[in-house]
Amino acid sequence: MCRIGAIKSKEYIHPSVALRLMRSQQKGHDNSGFAMIMQDLGGVFEGYKGLPILSMACTDEGIKIAEDILHKKGFVRLFQWAPQVFPKPGLKIEPMPNYVFQVYQYPKLYNYAPQEEKEELLVDMRLAIRHELETQDLGYVYSFWPDVLTLKEIGDPSDIGEYFNLWEENDHFKAKIITAQCRQNTNYDIVRYAAHPFFLQGYTALANGENTFYEKNKNLQKKLYKGYIGFESDSQCFLYTLHYVHKKLKWPLIYYKHTITPIPFEELSQREDGHILANIRASLAHLEINGPNTIIGVLPDGTLFTCCDSKKLRPVVVGRDENTVVITSEVTGINDILPNRNWQDDIYPGEREMVVINDELEVVRWQQ
Amino acid sequence: MATVKVNQLAKDDLFWQIDYKHDRCTLCGKCVASCPFQAIEAKVEKRRKVVSEDITPNPKVYFQTIPVIKQVISEYNFCRGCGICEKVCPNDAIKPVRNSDHRFQAKYRATVADPFKRGGRSNLETDGRTLDKIKVGRISQMTDPSLDAQRHTFDMRAPFGRVLAPDEIPLEVDSSGRLVLKNNLPPVRWIYPIIIGDMSIGALSWRMWEALAIATAYLNEEVGIPIRMCSGEGGVPVRLLKSRFLKYIILQIASGHFGWNRIVNAMPHMVEDPAGVLIKIGQGAKPGDGGLLMAKKVAKHIQEIRGVPKADLLSPPNHQGLYSIEESVQKMFLSFNAAFKFRVPVAIKVAASATSVSVYNNLLRDPYNIVGGFFLDGIDGGTGAAHEISLDHTGHPIVSKLRDCYKAALHQGKQGQIPLWAAGGMGKNWNLAADAFKMICLGANGIFTGKLMLQLAGCVGNDMGKCNACNTGLCPVGICTQNPTLVKRLDIDKVAENIVNYFIAVDHELKKLMAPVGNSSLPVGRSDALISTDKSVAERLDINYAC
Ligand code: SF4
Ligand code: SF4
Numbered sequence: 001m002c003r004i005g006a007i008k009s010k011e012y013i014h015p016s017v018a019l020r021l022m023r024s025q026q027k028g029h030d031n032s033g034f035a036m037i038m039q040d041l042g043g044v045f046e047g048y049k050g051l052p053i054l055s056m057a058c059t060d061e062g063i064k065i066a067e068d069i070l071h072k073k074g075f076v077r078l079f080q081w082a083p084q085v086f087p088k089p090g091l092k093i094e095p096m097p098n099y100v101f102q103v104y105q106y107p108k109l110y111n112y113a114p115q116e117e118k119e120e121l122l123v124d125m126r127l128a129i130r131h132e133l134e135t136q137d138l139g140y141v142y143s144f145w146p147d148v149l150t151l152k153e154i155g156d157p158s159d160i161g162e163y164f165n166l167w168e169e170n171d172h173f174k175a176k177i178i179t180a181q182c183r184q185n186t187n188y189d190i191v192r193y194a195a196h197p198f199f200l201q202g203y204t205a206l207a208n209g210e211n212t213f214y215e216k217n218k219n220l221q222k223k224l225y226k227g228y229i230g231f232e233s234d235s236q237c238f239l240y241t242l243h244y245v246h247k248k249l250k251w252p253l254i255y256y257k258h259t260i261t262p263i264p265f266e267e268l269s270q271r272e273d274g275h276i277l278a279n280i281r282a283s284l285a286h287l288e289i290n291g292p293n294t295i296i297g298v299l300p301d302g303t304l305f306t307c308c309d310s311k312k313l314r315p316v317v318v319g320r321d322e323n324t325v326v327i328t329s330e331v332t333g334i335n336d337i338l339p340n341r342n343w344q345d346d347i348y349p350g351e352r353e354m355v356v357i358n359d360e361l362e363v364v365r366w367q368q
Numbered sequence: 369m370a371t372v373k374v375n376q377l378a379k380d381d382l383f384w385q386i387d388y389k390h391d392r393c394t395l396c397g398k399c400v401a402s403c404p405f406q407a408i409e410a411k412v413e414k415r416r417k418v419v420s421e422d423i424t425p426n427p428k429v430y431f432q433t434i435p436v437i438k439q440v441i442s443e444y445n446f447c448r449g450c451g452i453c454e455k456v457c458p459n460d461a462i463k464p465v466r467n468s469d470h471r472f473q474a475k476y477r478a479t480v481a482d483p484f485k486r487g488g489r490s491n492l493e494t495d496g497r498t499l500d501k502i503k504v505g506r507i508s509q510m511t512d513p514s515l516d517a518q519r520h521t522f523d524m525r526a527p528f529g530r531v532l533a534p535d536e537i538p539l540e541v542d543s544s545g546r547l548v549l550k551n552n553l554p555p556v557r558w559i560y561p562i563i564i565g566d567m568s569i570g571a572l573s574w575r576m577w578e579a580l581a582i583a584t585a586y587l588n589e590e591v592g593i594p595i596r597m598c599s600g601e602g603g604v605p606v607r608l609l610k611s612r613f614l615k616y617i618i619l620q621i622a623s624g625h626f627g628w629n630r631i632v633n634a635m636p637h638m639v640e641d642p643a644g645v646l647i648k649i650g651q652g653a654k655p656g657d658g659g660l661l662m663a664k665k666v667a668k669h670i671q672e673i674r675g676v677p678k679a680d681l682l683s684p685p686n687h688q689g690l691y692s693i694e695e696s697v698q699k700m701f702l703s704f705n706a707a708f709k710f711r712v713p714v715a716i717k718v719a720a721s722a723t724s725v726s727v728y729n730n731l732l733r734d735p736y737n738i739v740g741g742f743f744l745d746g747i748d749g750g751t752g753a754a755h756e757i758s759l760d761h762t763g764h765p766i767v768s769k770l771r772d773c774y775k776a777a778l779h780q781g782k783q784g785q786i787p788l789w790a791a792g793g794m795g796k797n798w799n800l801a802a803d804a805f806k807m808i809c810l811g812a813n814g815i816f817t818g819k820l821m822l823q824l825a826g827c828v829g830n831d832m833g834k835c836n837a838c839n840t841g842l843c844p845v846g847i848c849t850q851n852p853t854l855v856k857r858l859d860i861d862k863v864a865e866n867i868v869n870y871f872i873a874v875d876h877e878l879k880k881l882m883a884p885v886g887n888s889s890l891p892v893g894r895s896d897a898l899i900s901t902d903k904s905v906a907e908r909l910d911i912n913y914a915c
Contacts, residue, residue, distance in 0.1 A: 210512035212886050215896040223781025249534055252545045262889075265525045265558050276539070276547050282531040282556050285784050290887045291512045311520075311888070313513055 002208045004181045004196065005328035006296045007337070008304045008357055012042030012174035013324070015151075017337055019161045022182045024336040025329055026157075034160045034182050035152035035195035037143070037204050038175035040302055044081050045149070048103045051078065052122055055150040056129075057096040057192065058139020065138060066100075066129045073125060074107025083151075083164045083173070093155030093163050096139060101149055119201055123227045130229075140192045143199045149175070152195045157182050177298055181206050194232035198239040201227065201247060202300025205239035208329055209293030209314045213286075217241070220286035224248070238295050241287045246299065253305065255280065256297075257354045257368050260289045261310035296327050304357040312351035318363065319346045325357045377441050377479070383472050383833055384449035384464040386439040392461035395435055399453035399462050404842035404854055407447040408462075411438040437462060443479045446472065450828050450835040452844040466832075473756065483755045485660075487838020487848060488829045489653070489819065490748060492760045498767045498905055500797060502806050505899030505914055508886035517876070517883040524878060524890060525594070526814035527787045528618075528644050529556030529713030529740040536737075554737055555713050557643060560595040561814035561890060562804055562874065564821055565791055566620045566646060566717070568600030570661050570670045570681075571752030571838070573855045576825055576847045579863035581608065584616045586868050593875055596643045598816070601659050601683060603627015603673040609634035614642050620717075621704065622648040623658050624683030626674040632707075641712050644740065645704045649687070649696075650719030652749025652766070652792040654758035658683030662753055664841030667850035693730045701738045715741025719749075720769040720792065728773045732782050739786055743816065744770055746792020750819030752848055753839030766792035767810065771909050774811025774893060783893060787813040795820035796831070800870075801877030809894045810909060822847050824870050825863040 003025040007017060018036055045053065052075075056066060067077070080102040085095065110118055126144040133139045142150035153160045161167045181196040196206035211217065217237035221228040225248060228240045238260070245256045262281040268274040281288075292313030296306045306316055306327045318327045319334035321341040326334045331346065349355045352368040379385055386408060400408055417430045439447060447464055454463040473484045508514040515522075531554075538551040564584060569577040584597040601622030608614060609631060619642045621628060650656065661670075661681040671678060690696045696716075704714045716739060718727055724744055731739045746766025751759070770790040777783040794803045794817040804815045819827075826845045829835030838848035846858035882888065885897045899914040900906035906913035 212508070212512050213891075213894065216891075216893045219778050219893060220781065220783060223778075250541075251539070251547060252541060254545070255547065264521065264523045273546065276549055278556070278558070279532070279537055279549075279553060280534070280547075282527050282558075282784070283534045283537060285527075285531075285892065288889060290889060290891075292886075311515075 002181055003329045004206045004208045004296055005333055006179040006304055007326050008177045009324040010361060011323060012176055014169040014174050015166045015178060016169050018178045018180040019166055021328055021333040021337050022157055022180055024332045033154045033195040034157040036178055036180035037197045037199055038149045038178050039147060039298060040176035041147050041149060042174035043172040048079060050146055051103050051105060052144050052146050053149055054102045054144045055142045056100040056139060058133060059097050062133050062138035063098055063100055065132050069128050070104060070125060074109055076105040077102055078105050079103040085163055086165050091159040091163055093153060093159050145202060150199060152192045177302060179204055179206055179296060179298060191232055193230055196235060198236050200239055200243050203239060203243045204298040205242050205295060207235035207238050207293050207295045210291040211235055211237055211289055212291030213289050216286045242297055254366055257307050259284045259287050262288060263368060302359050305354055306349055307354040308349060308351050310351050317346055317348050318355050325361050377443060377475050379439060379441055381471050381475050382446055382467060383470045384447040385467050386447060387463050387465045388437050389461045390436050392459045394459055398456045399437060402452050402456045404844045405448055406445045407440050408437050409440055411436055443476050448835050448837045450844045483757060485753060485755050485839050486836045487751060487753050488836030489750055489831050490759050491831060491833045493831055499803050499806050501902040501905050502898050502900050504881055504897055506897040507884045512886045514886050515883040515888060517879040520888060522879050522882055522888050524561060525558040526561040527556050528559050530554035530737050531556060531785045532737060555711055557713055560593050563816040564597040565816035565818035566598035566600040567818050568602035570602040570665060573846055573849055575855050575858045575860050579860045580821060582864040583867035585613050587871055588616050591872060593871055598646055601626055601648060603630050606630060606634055610637045612640050614638060615640040617642050618644040618646050620646045620648055622683050623687045629675055641708060644712055645714040646717055647700055648717045652719050652745035652747055652763055653751035654754040655719035655721055655763045656685055657758055658685045660753045662839055662841060665850050670850060693727060697734050697736060705738050713740030715743055717743035717745060720744050720746045720764040720766050724769050725772050725776045729776050731786055732777060732780055741787045741789055744790045748793025748796060749791060766790050768908055770807060770812055771810050789814050789816055791816040801874045805878060805881040806898060809891050809898050811893045813892055821867060824866045
């Protein structure tokens with residue numbers, strides 16, 4: 001099984017914390033990859049909050065193609081940063097030639113464009129770049145969004161950490177929210193796009209489990225929005241459902257849970273809002289999930305949440321101290337990075353529960 | 369010597385030949401009494417007998433006239449091979465034997481100058497069933513543990529009614545962050561994914577129909593299986609219309625509109641809404657044909673329920689006055705929705721055909737959102753009566769057509785919005801649960817079944833021409849007849865019990881199939897769970913091929 005984790009802190013934290021969180025759960029994965037998304041960035045990116053950052057792993061030619069596409073549209077590169085790499089013989093890692101993190105200024109034409117339009121533009125750009133990179137096999141683009149940075153690599157997480165020097169804390173590479181996953185790849189080819197977390201328009205999701213309704217989910221989602229592409233992993237569907245329910249339909253977050261794990265019909269008839277829930281269930285039956293899963297998600301405003309499938313066959317635990325909240329697959333991870341917390345306050349979410357952490361790090365437990 | 373009459377019908381022309389052992393027969397007469405077709409009669413034969421009564425051999429020849437049972441050779445009273453005589457004979461003295469060299473249908477047409485009609489099913493089985501070439505191949509192991517069919521709860525409900533796309537549901541977020549409805553929505557009923565299909569009272573005897581209604585009510589109220597039963601064309605007894613059990617009955621309207629005036633008259637007295645309305649455009653057994661109820665079956669109570677004289681009741685092949693899908697939607701669906709004040713879902717049933725997908729596509733795009741279901745009936749669907757030419761030579765198998773319709777919806781991103789229900793040979797191999805599960809994986813929301821119910825009630829017919837006399841009004845077991853003597857052969861309580869028991873078993877079996885694929889709700893469209901051992905089937909249905 002994969003191991004997944006998310007850290008949200010009042011202070012900027014370094015990816016080494018995420019690596020430690022994952023390392024203590026090492027047993028659960030097979031070194032087929034490590035990936036992380038950092039949101040609400042500090043360090044060198046702190047001064048560029050509103051501007052989109054392009055995250056890619058690619059060849060030299062790949063960079064050029066991406067830059068050309070963006071320049072042609074009128075994007076202007078403001079800043080770029082690349083992690084220093086430390087190749088050493090024996091590291092289990094299959095690195096790409098370049099890791100690109102570039103901050104862009106929106107095209108002038110969009111200066112007065114509504115937010116919505118800018119958001120669509122960013123998706124269009126990422127899709128266009130992805131398309132070009134894919135057709136020519138020149139690399140991968142993970143995200144193009146303000147204040148977000150994505151790193152995905154194939155190999156042993158410890159070695160990946162060494163390669164990027166992520167074990168050593170420093171001040172230029174930090175964020176307040178870091179989600180990460182170590183992979184146990186069972187179903188599909190080991191491709192970078194398949195590594196969680198997945199990201200779209202400020203939404204992040206990662207999951208541990210198996211989406212047995214993948215086929216149904218995918219078949220419906222393919223038609224719902226241009227950004228719902230790829231489907232390299234059966235868990236990508238969870239991100240798209242989140243995005244669809246929360247962003248497209250503008251339903252409150254609780255209806256994400258109602259969509260993926262609808263309440264049984266017998267209970268619906270007893271509830272005051274049963275009528276509404278039944279309609280949602282009918283309408284989005286194809287987005288239900290029925291396999292064993294734990295999902296962690298981040299919303300554009302930084303809200304962090306976790307929930308499980310309706311059988312709760314995959315573990316997850318939430319631990320916290322006054323500055324940091326951690327959600328992860330196994331408590332050993334939290335023990336490692338928050339050894340002094342009160343473990344009696346740890347939460348093991350139930351199958352009908354959603355645990356939501358807002359920006360003040362208040363934890364809300366919401367029962368379906 | 370008389371001329372040899374080779375052109376006359378002879379025993380060797382018939383479908384079935386009676387194998388009679390006169391040495392075992394005690395002439396009790398039971399067989400003759402119970403053959404509803406008068407295909408056998410008591411006759412006498414002249415027999416030669418040699419006896420010797422002396423101490424030394426002294427043979428004497430006697431001629432005796434002795435009574436025997438004889439087969440009738442006639443285009444009208446021919447043996448149907450139903451086997452009732454064999455069933456009732458206490459001495460094993462009589463049985464029908466299939467005659468593989470028969471030429472009966474030719475002789476029949478040549479004599480009667482009329483199409484050969486019969487009931488039952490398609491009798492030209494050329495190949496095995498498609499559904500039997502499909503297996504449930506994706507079994508959960510460790511990554512996605514299978515469930516325990518005995519312990520886990522399963523949410524087996526299918527929608528009957530128009531489902532709106534999520535962005536079309538008139539929802540609003542209230543001050544507490546909850547969604548609230550701003551407007552009414554089309555009605556959707558969540559029912560068991562198997563419906564007892566439309567067989568009219570008239571085609572079925574009143575006892576058979578009552579047994580189905582009792583079984584339906586019992587399954588709902590005592591067993592907790594929310595199954596629905598469709599009335600078929602031809603009306604519903606007023607007592608039932610006014611009862612609280614109406615909520616389990618889907619009322620059918622077909623092109624003949626038989627019985628609808630009574631339903632309309634009963635509306636003010638209804639204490640419950642019906643489960644739904646099903647507009648029948650076509651059926652699988654005789655696609656392109658309307659209903660056919662022979663005058664022989666139009667008994668007095670049928671005349672009353674349907675409001676007709678005793679005559680052959682032929683529904684026209686289409687609804688008069690409707691010439692387009694758009695018109696149908698506007699006139700027919702709107703009026704039936706309006707009749708029940710938009711509280712009752714209205715669905716449509718068509719015969720599977722090359723055009724089904726166009727119809728479905730069109731309905732999916734219907735701006736009124738009032739089509740509450742697409743019932744698709746395949747070639748193996750059963751019937752009370754039809755021309756043999758239709759039964760054997762028209763129609764479309766159901767499986768690929770269902771799949772095509774599902775994929776058409778998928779292509780539009782509208783799967784599930786007009787629920788797909790499909791039938792035609794469901795349970796033909798006696799395993800309704802397996803058929804239902806596979807159809808659901810291929811994209812059906814649910815299935816409906818009819819003929820299997822007759823088999824459970826004791827129908828002796830089969831797909832190889834046995835009995836198939838549903839059109840004669842002489843069903844030997846009292847299922848498809850209004851003849852009071854024959855109807856009495858049917859034990860209502862026993863039939864209801866058989867059907868209830870069968871569905872309890874089916875419910876277990878459905879869970880037994882959902883559990884290993886790890887699903888607690890219906891796997892609609894989960895074609896990845898299926899494999900086919902037949903390459904062409906796999907290709908056509910777009911499922912995995914396994915060998
Ligand atoms: S098999 Fe049926 S139809 Fe034929 S003689 Fe016997 S009872 Fe009559
Ligand atoms: S037993 Fe009755 S229902 Fe069955 S085939 Fe014969 S006539 Fe039809």
